[in-house]
Amino acid sequence: MMKGGFEVVHATLDMIQPHREPIWDFASFGFPTTSVAAAAVSSIPRQSLENRCINLERNELSDWVEQVTKKLIDDLPAQNTDTDDHHSSTLQAPADIPMVCEDSFPPSLLGDFRPRKTVTSSDFDELQWSNVNGGNDRGLSRLDEQGLSLITLLLECAVAISIDNLGEAHRMLLELTQMASPYALSCAERVVAYFAKAMSSRVINSWLGICSPLINYKTVHCAFQAFNNVSPFIKFAHFTSNQAILEAFHRRDRVHIIDLDIMQGLQWPALFHILATRMEGPPHVTMTGMGSSMELLTETGKQLSNFAKRLGMSFEFHPIAKKFGEIDITMVRLRRGETLAIHWLQHSLYDATGPDWKTMRLMEQLGPRIITLVEQDLSHGGSFLDRFVGSLHYYSTMFDSLGAYLAADDPNRHRIEHCLLFREINNILAIGGPARSGEDKMKQWRSELAARNSFVQVPMSSNSMAQAQLILNMFPPAHGYRLVQGDGTLRLGWKDTSLFTASAWTSHVSR
């Protein structure tokens, strides 16, 4: 019998107690079909989200990108952008039409603002064409001369930066940052405004030759909380991970959780609650919280300790004000007999963990029973242009999701967009990405874990899926969010774009 059923308790969710030993079958990646939960969520379409860029038609900004690249192909060399036909009914993939790439610019500063340089087709490899059969009037009707010129200019800036033509980039960014407003009704214009500013920052940093970040953690955490209140992604991460951890801790008396970036520890009270009230009695819980400042960590630890005490659960907190990839195993106070869970909610607000290879190595050394990983479907690595194209798609989707629910002048929305999303955009486009280092970042952690012999994936259970669905029900407009289970992972996105993927892993040598 499942405890708690599907009732949504206001503001908290009961986690679902596993009614039997969870599936620790390393050989299979099958999805459980016997539990009641699975039946209830079977109505969710199982779309594959292989390539996040397929089916762009629902994404407004992606429409613009499509339009503009079509335009760039059609108008060779660049001509008058004045056209009255924005409502093309079909767009064919022009794979065989060569695109012109001019190397020099006319020196005139006072020249027109039309595209003088077209973008190479390789820049748009990832984008695939779809047939827009006049079905998406909403997106297309917002396209206008202004919109097209904004996005064209943005793309040109990105290309200029990618070839180190900083002077030209700076000039174009001066224009762009004056033309787009972050308070616009159009989500896409907001995205352009922030992307332009992020690129301006990068140009200045390039010139300065300095690229370390300067981070105000308090503001970031505050914005993170605001985001948690209006958008389901954080809760999705928390609750699906908690469920996987809960299952891994089944019948274990002494447990240890390492949270690689604990922030305010919003995730853990819900897990503590269920651990404290589980049938076999509460375990002794040790938590290692990692973060940027000892002051913040101590505060978080205090809050969690108080909460655990009220639940009558034995609890210890160890703060480590360092990055996981910069410590060695001796700093982790892991005791013999403790079952270990490592939790990592990835983001682009700052570099939380340090060098990837060291992070991986330490994970291997620790041999956790479960690693819960929540990743943004966005790469921090690769060339600037790769990151630009990927993040443009990602964040325009994110902005769309906020815009679908919040008013244009909502100060909370502005705070989230400015203090959280803009910060991420800034970091991704910065020299060296969020870590601001020349280090080669792993593109996708779950692929890396899968490739390693030391780890095996634990499919997200149907209970986790049920948890995710419950969370979605709390967040309007539910119709916009898309939850998909596949390859043992759970993905939450907006319309057809996956934004976050939750997965779980276990170590071969786990305790």
Add this chain to the structure above:
Amino acid sequence: MYNNSSSSNNNNNHHHQPQTSHTSTSRSSDYSAGGDGEPSAAGNKWASRLLKECARAIYDKDSSKIHHLLWMLNELASPYGDCDQKLASYFLQALFCKATESGQRCFKTLTLVAEKSHCFDSARKLILKFQEVSPWTTFGHVAANGAILEALDGEPKLHIIDISNTLCTQWPTLLEALATRNDDTPHLKLTVVVTANIVRSVMKEISQRMEKFARLMGVPFEFNVISGLNHLGQLTKEALGVVEDEAVAVNCMGALRRVPVEGRAAVIGMFRSLGPKVVTVVEEEADFSSTRYDFVKCFEECLRFYTVYFEMLEESFTPTSNEKLMLERECSRGIVRVLACDDDQDNEGERERRERGSQWSERLKEAFSSVGFSDDVVDDVKALLKRYKPGWALAQPYQNETGLYLTWKEEPVVWASAWKP
């Protein structure tokens, strides 16, 4: 471009030494900048501190310090954040232009973009909204109109020479006053001299509306626009269409600051030659003129003035107002112009070397004597200020000074004055 000298005269007041390669370590600082108005170790006004230090470093040509401070400002600044972040962003732009000697180019680009996206509707919306939430411009209008009406009372033929960029928003109330005051409504000729390029394009629409309004008011009306001047000194009686039997009033709203400093005396002399009954002068209270050869002093004064202005905007508009953004962007152009462009580089275009009321008075006294504002006018201004959020007040100057000051949180921000030959 600045070379990174290997000099080691860094003041170690800051958290970091600047890295000079792209692959700097990911060491970051928990800099408590207190964004979003949260109290923090560094407190508010971090922008002012960093900016002033940077200006001094530029003056001292301390290359590594300049880089370090520009880096900090770049990381912390945002034109869409709180006041500190905004000031940091716009002043950083000017400092960056100065350091890379690209001020002139930057200013030209910014101006072109602004002009390109400028249209009657957006301009009108912007100024009307600004006047709705702040008396920054309406203060001058009410004071000047009061002085003009009093000086021209009883005259049958009026000629107002309006040198301003407030899109004739000043005149409807005056026209109304003319229409309702006497039995004999005088004939009004309004000659608008446009000095800001950005305004030229919209004057046609404005003239149509003004003519229509005057018809509605029943005031015999003639409207002319003079634009395309390189500089005000080029104006003549003939060019302005000043006729013998007219009673002339010259209305200068933020106009004198657009005259090159060395040309100001001549322009005032030219006003005198028009034989006006009254000259009204309204200017913003800041001194970028006497400090123009001292970069640091000029910078600090510029920062002081725009800090007040930005804070005023912040409190007058909603947080996500596009109009506020437009006004801030307008400021950014002014800031680049004053701080990062050399005066001699420019033959035309808009210099805005503001002067304080006391300084303008010194100049105007050469050709005119001051006229005090009557009690009625002062009452009108007080009534106007009551319509706005608290924080605004009227200040009358000390004994030797002339005019009226609009104050924001007790800081004088706009000066209005009236003069006669």
